[in-house]
Amino acid sequence: MKKLLKRCGWMMLGLVLCGLWQSLIVPAIAIAPLPPQPRLLAQGGAAASTAAFVEADQLYRSGDIAAAEEIYRQLKPEFADRAVSQVIEPIYEPASLDSADLAYWDAAQGALANNQTSGAIGALQQLIAAEPGFIAAPLELAQLLQDDDRDSEALEVLEQAATIHPYSSDIVMAQVRALADDGQHLEASIAARSFAILNLDHPQAGEFRAIADDELNAFTSGQNLRNIILAAANLTVETLPDILDGGFLNPGNIFNSSGSILNAAQDIEELVQKVSRAFADESELGALLAEEYKQTLSLVDDPEVVDYVTQLGLEVAQLMGRDFDYEFFVVRDNSLNAFALPGGKVFVNTGAILGTRSQAELAGLMGHEVAHSVLSHGVQKVNTNGLIENLIEPLVAGVPYDSVVTDLLRAQYSQSQERQADILGSRVLASSGYAADGLRNVMATLAEFSSSSQTNSLSTHPASAERVEYLEDLIIANGYNRYALEGVDRHQVIQARL
Numbered sequence: 001m002k003k004l005l006k007r008c009g010w011m012m013l014g015l016v017l018c019g020l021w022q023s024l025i026v027p028a029i030a031i032a033p034l035p036p037q038p039r040l041l042a043q044g045g046a047a048a049s050t051a052a053f054v055e056a057d058q059l060y061r062s063g064d065i066a067a068a069e070e071i072y073r074q075l076k077p078e079f080a081d082r083a084v085s086q087v088i089e090p091i092y093e094p095a096s097l098d099s100a101d102l103a104y105w106d107a108a109q110g111a112l113a114n115n116q117t118s119g120a121i122g123a124l125q126q127l128i129a130a131e132p133g134f135i136a137a138p139l140e141l142a143q144l145l146q147d148d149d150r151d152s153e154a155l156e157v158l159e160q161a162a163t164i165h166p167y168s169s170d171i172v173m174a175q176v177r178a179l180a181d182d183g184q185h186l187e188a189s190i191a192a193r194s195f196a197i198l199n200l201d202h203p204q205a206g207e208f209r210a211i212a213d214d215e216l217n218a219f220t221s222g223q224n225l226r227n228i229i230l231a232a233a234n235l236t237v238e239t240l241p242d243i244l245d246g247g248f249l250n251p252g253n254i255f256n257s258s259g260s261i262l263n264a265a266q267d268i269e270e271l272v273q274k275v276s277r278a279f280a281d282e283s284e285l286g287a288l289l290a291e292e293y294k295q296t297l298s299l300v301d302d303p304e305v306v307d308y309v310t311q312l313g314l315e316v317a318q319l320m321g322r323d324f325d326y327e328f329f330v331v332r333d334n335s336l337n338a339f340a341l342p343g344g345k346v347f348v349n350t351g352a353i354l355g356t357r358s359q360a361e362l363a364g365l366m367g368h369e370v371a372h373s374v375l376s377h378g379v380q381k382v383n384t385n386g387l388i389e390n391l392i393e394p395l396v397a398g399v400p401y402d403s404v405v406t407d408l409l410r411a412q413y414s415q416s417q418e419r420q421a422d423i424l425g426s427r428v429l430a431s432s433g434y435a436a437d438g439l440r441n442v443m444a445t446l447a448e449f450s451s452s453s454q455t456n457s458l459s460t461h462p463a464s465a466e467r468v469e470y471l472e473d474l475i476i477a478n479g480y481n482r483y484a485l486e487g488v489d490r491h492q493v494i495q496a497r498l
């Protein structure tokens with residue numbers, strides 16, 4: 001726990017370095033508990049605007065949606081026009097391609113008809129570079145690469161295509177199957193679950209959800225984890241017998257970092273079982289980690305505040321279809337930050353309540369965090385950052401999880417994980433009945449702080465301004481409603497209690 005305290009001690013310098021939402025790192029002192037002032041104001045000053053929001057919220061709650069929307073529209077101007085949207089429109093038919101792109105497609109089909117695979121691959125690559133919106137090209141290219149035993153290249157093509165076309169069941173299904181075939185069960189599960197949540201009303205949503213569960217089970221199976229653990233220990237099934245002959249693992253490897261030499265055969269099996277159990281029940285893993293972490297934090301115990309945050313969290317969580325033992329905590333910390341541990345344990349700073357302007361904004365922030373949890377990003381972090389070895393030691397020796405929590409908090413999410421959480425967070429916000437630009441507005445706040453900050457360390461974090469633009473494109477492209485309930489009134493009541 002000392003390590004964690006030491007790292008969190010940096011907060012004293014005004015920077016939060018422990019939050020899982022790395023992009024939400026803002027100078028703590030920059031967010032004083034000011035009265036809420038909706039940023040997208042019409043004329044008349046902050047007070048008049050706040051009063052107008054409150055009026056609109058009341059109309060909305062009373063069922064007069066049209067009157068509420070009229071006021072919201074006056075208070076929230078259109079997004080600024082940009083020359084280039086980051087959202088690429090899908091093209092389904094070759095006939096919709098322009099003539100130069102169609103020539104690539106025809107060349108690929110001609111090459112295929114003559115069994116010239118490399119020619120077809122080349123033409124398809126040129127077509128994708130020229131027109132990334134054409135759905136059939138990456139599907140066909142990935143298939144050709146897989147047939148040619150170029151699996152990692154096929155996966156790259158599909159990942160890029162799935163980033164561009166998160167709503168295409170064909171592309172995401174091809175990606176899920178390719179990942180599963182490659183033994184990347186956790187990634188396959190996440191890709192499938194992400195599609196199911198993003199496309200709540202899609203006829204195949206249930207099918208994707210079932211695949212997500214199956215692939216997660218495949219990841220947490222003893223056999224799969226045995227391979228992962230052996231790899232983490234720099235062992236292979238082939239070298240294991242030699243080591244077992246000696247009865248012990250090499251003292252230089254990870255299993256004895258606590259100073260005790262373990263009996264290999266027995267202990268590896270024990271480890272596999274324990275890690276498997278820990279990963280199989282993310283709620284329990286999250287509860288263990290949260291228990292450790294809570295000891296280092298000052299938590300708000302005002303039931304009205306905690307209930308408020310819990311209710312918002314559950315509202316977005318129920319749209320994500322993952323049956324966790326959700327728990328929401330409010331941390332006394334005035335930086336605009338929040339983070340999620342595996343299994344639906346979400347921590348929200350008081351600074352996030354004070355730095356957001358409405359229920360919609362806080363719900364957007366929580367949608368982002370819950371998405372990290374629901375998509376097993378914490379487990380993925382453990383798996384991809386070599387942190388599995390840190391989990392092994394507490395599991396075997398029964399020592400506290402503090403080092404695991406510390407490392408989890410320090411390891412940044414990848415850009416694609418952040419984007420996934422942004423997209424799903426906004427998607428569920430749009431479905432929850434709150435204004436769909438809540439998360440976008442939080443990002444805008446962060447972008448303002450980032451640009452006004454003199455702190456160099458901020459430059460290492462994903463640019464919020466870019467995410468603002470991306471989220472705006474997403475909202476426009478999907479017709480998400482920005483003029484649903486804002487919830488300034490209720491939010492102010494809670495802010496006043498902090």
Ligand SMILES: [Zn+2]
Binds near residue numbers: 020368413421
């Ligand atoms: Zn995040």
